[in-house]
Amino acid sequence: MAKLNYTYEEIMADHAYAKPHVVMGEKLHGGFDADGKYLSPRMLGRGPAIEAWSQSVADRGGELIDVSVKLLKRENYPNHAQQKFLLNLGLGKTLWDSLSIVGEIEGRGKILSNASGPDFQEIIVEDLSNSAIGHLNKGLHHAHGRDEGGLDGSDIGAHDKMWYVVRDLLFGKNAYPIPNAPENITRPEGMRLFPKLPEQHEAFLLIYMNILMVEVRAEKMFAFCCGLFRDPDLFRDRRAAAEEAAVMVERIRQDEASHVGYLRAVLSEMRLLTFKLSDGTTIRGSDMLDPIWQGMVDFHSTTVYDNSRKLTRESIVRQLMALPDGEALVRQLDALEIPPAAAAAAE
Numbered sequence: 001m002a003k004l005n006y007t008y009e010e011i012m013a014d015h016a017y018a019k020p021h022v023v024m025g026e027k028l029h030g031g032f033d034a035d036g037k038y039l040s041p042r043m044l045g046r047g048p049a050i051e052a053w054s055q056s057v058a059d060r061g062g063e064l065i066d067v068s069v070k071l072l073k074r075e076n077y078p079n080h081a082q083q084k085f086l087l088n089l090g091l092g093k094t095l096w097d098s099l100s101i102v103g104e105i106e107g108r109g110k111i112l113s114n115a116s117g118p119d120f121q122e123i124i125v126e127d128l129s130n131s132a133i134g135h136l137n138k139g140l141h142h143a144h145g146r147d148e149g150g151l152d153g154s155d156i157g158a159h160d161k162m163w164y165v166v167r168d169l170l171f172g173k174n175a176y177p178i179p180n181a182p183e184n185i186t187r188p189e190g191m192r193l194f195p196k197l198p199e200q201h202e203a204f205l206l207i208y209m210n211i212l213m214v215e216v217r218a219e220k221m222f223a224f225c226c227g228l229f230r231d232p233d234l235f236r237d238r239r240a241a242a243e244e245a246a247v248m249v250e251r252i253r254q255d256e257a258s259h260v261g262y263l264r265a266v267l268s269e270m271r272l273l274t275f276k277l278s279d280g281t282t283i284r285g286s287d288m289l290d291p292i293w294q295g296m297v298d299f300h301s302t303t304v305y306d307n308s309r310k311l312t313r314e315s316i317v318r319q320l321m322a323l324p325d326g327e328a329l330v331r332q333l334d335a336l337e338i339p340p341a342a343a344a345a346a347e
């Protein structure tokens, strides 16, 4: 049987890299094996652990929750054709801004790099030693936080720096001003969603669900970025740099697989377990979690896209209206958008 119980050191351990990861003079996390293949950071033990916990869910008759991009109901905005239209007009600001903001939001994940969450064993009946849940405070939080935002005092860049490198490969350094990122990208909660759980446990459950959906949305964005950067009609004066930017995005994407993997394992395990409630009763995890998870999926797959589309479109319209014949350009931009129903049918 596969190993299910790991030490903190095992979860945090790196592969022995044959070559360090350095791009545009920036030292970055992860490294390369002797064949030049990129190895994500802290995956020597964490990789097999996530696989083993996920398999263990199936072995117990459970199923892994769906975390595919099929959950998402909206196209990227601007879409490929619209982004191409803007870039060909010399308007790189929208892409620059979105890459800067992704970098900044990724960097906020650093908050997990030294954080401990509540002990879920306090509110779960079954023993958690052999589960992903039992390892959240045994390396999973710290590894995740360091993947996103690095570690204070370290000169090794993480996803925040990697996105800035992607952006600078495409546009050069300081091509546009650095935009302000939105304060909060998680679902705003006005009331207790798990009123019979301690507040700390509820807060972390919602953090896990939110982050998992942020990671699912990121997956869609990675595919979008690679397609855009590899479009032969774009970045024509810097094709090699644009290809390198796409390769960087693929490395980030490879790193993110562990985040989706452990969070999916945690939530899938929880569905099979028995939670102790404050009124002295118990409830099966799936009965408690499924309706809230569904709300989270709906929010991230529609509302988040709609809100962001509105803000992004306003900024694009301002840029187009500053050009001669701005109104005609706005009409051309809108004509390139596929209505949601047609986009869904085309999939």
Ligand SMILES: [Fe+2]
Pocket (backbone or CB within 6 Å): 106, 147, 148, 159, 256
């Ligand atoms: Fe990330």
Ligand SMILES: [Fe+2]
Pocket (backbone or CB within 6 Å): 148, 215, 256, 259
């Ligand atoms: Fe991530």
